[in-house]
Amino acid sequence: MKLVQIIEWLRARLRWVVKVCLAILAVLVLLDAVPGVVDKSHAHTQIERWPGFWAIFGVVGCALLIVVSKAFGKLGIMRKEDYYDE
């Protein structure tokens, strides 16, 4: 099974994979700040022109969704699996 081998090859080098991913992220943020590469005239609002705005939007949005949803679930929304069975 080739596919499994590829996945295991990547898993064996997890630290290395994580470093490459972080490097890609950094490059993307830098590229986003270069006007010659990313033409910000397509932006719809002023705030989007800040360098890395959408990166911050991603991280903060993700954290916000998780924290708010979990808090909402703890209000009594999350119940044991046999709740409806009695």
Add this chain to the structure above:
Amino acid sequence: MSDLWLHPALILVLGALVLPWLPERARKIWLLAIPLLAFWRVTQLTPGIHGELAFLKWTLVFGRVDALSQIFGYIMGLVCVIATLYGWHVKESGQHSAAWFYAAGSLGVIYAGDFLVLFVFWELMAFASVFLVWYRRGRRALAAGFRYLLVHVAGGLSLLAGIILHHGATGSLAFQSMAWGQGGVAAWLILVGFLLNAAVPPLHAWLPDAYAEGTFNGSVFLSALTTKTAVYALCRGFAGWEILVPLGVVMALYGVVYAVLENDCRRLLAYHIISQVGYMVAGVGMGTAMAINGACAHAFAHILYKGLLFMGCGAVLHMTGESRFTELGGLYKKMPWTFLFTLIGGLSISAFPLFSGFVSKSMIVAAGFEGHRLGAAYLLMLASVGTFLHTGLKVPYFIWFGQNRCRPETWERAADPPWNMNAAMAIASFLCIFIGIYTPYLYNMLPHQEVVADYHPYTAYHISETLLVLLFTAVGFFLLLKKLEPTPTISLDLDWFYRKAGRVFLRVAEGPVQCLDAWVGTLYQRLGLAGLMRAARLMGQFDQRVIDGAVDGLAAAIGAAGARVRLAQRGHLQESLALAFAMAAVLLLLFLWIW
């Protein structure tokens, strides 16, 4: 009939009726041929009004073919081919027949030119689709199916009431676009009927309830047809209704919030249907040419990637018997191909560049920004974050990686599914990527061709924006992984009111009602019984001598007839219902085509 026009739905209906009577081997070919034939017929339709039928004082229209109905008809036909192939190895022909009746209902609604035809096919969808839940068998599926049917019958009633009022006010049954705020109560009742099928909160709880309980292949049909047919109906009738924008945005976020809490992967996907349909509903509400294009394109792309995701999770359920994250994990060694296909579905729904969601979803968000609906547009971007968080990261991570929580027998059973399931997933995966790369395929089908040339998804800004948002969502995911660990819980939703509160009401009612019943019983015994006994004695004598003779003869005749009917009637409620619906459908079709 004015002309001989073959409705694609008729192919599926006839195919579904013949299927159970075919021998095993012929059935296998039939299962591939009929959906292909129906899909081919859809592609051959020419624009115009076809299949007109004089009925009482109205002219019913079965075939309104234009750009809007064609894009929806095309994708419904296509997904029917893929989903039937996915469940091809299922021996029970009733499941396939139910699915085809359901798809026929969906095609019927899409090509319906008037409300009467629309309503008939609308109900066919509800009554056929419930069998895809019931075939899962067991108490939970049975109960979920009945709840599903109950809710849809209620929605259908609202639709019917609206249609009757609409006809009373305008004298017309034609299904045309209505202006925002016009049409009075009739328009609102019709809208409520449509919104219920589109699963707009607070009319949404039936969706996760039923779709998570459906059969592994039935849920693929369910995920594709009902909500998107409703999106079509909204596009046709309610484009530009302002109220749909806030409703759509609420939907998009509602599904995402519940998806965080969900432990069952198919329920999680079901909540994401609500979220994704939210984009489409918001697009319909904006009502501009680009927004309607976006809603149609997104419905098209959504049917493929959501079908693919349901196929992936359905494969896990089919092979391991489990769909809960707390009972899965680490399966990449056992089901690598299912992982790859599900990941492609996850990347498509998350709108990664080169995948289908990227070229469809963004059209709605862009229409929002261009219409200066900044709040709506930013909230839809936030919902995209949640989409990738769950469908792109949580589902693949906790099923195929993460901690291995499988019980030994689950682990033992896990393997990649039969070839036909893999093939169906491969076709859907290919289409998801193809749409993302070769945009004219989808864009040439959009209803407003005049604005298609104005929109380019692959600008440097859009790619950079999307990659940053999504990849940094992944950073957030791995930083907060501990918080996302699945827990063996269910989440209460608005179905609580008809599941739990109904029971509480019953228990409260039991006390007084039983008390009253006992009291009436005592009174009756004391006062009524003595007189009654005397009268009964006289009646008894009359009965013995006169009536018995006549009844005995009749009873013997009925008994003989009953014995014959009983052969077709084995006491299973679902089977009896299926028989009744099938007979009603046949009678209806005969009636319509012979008229």
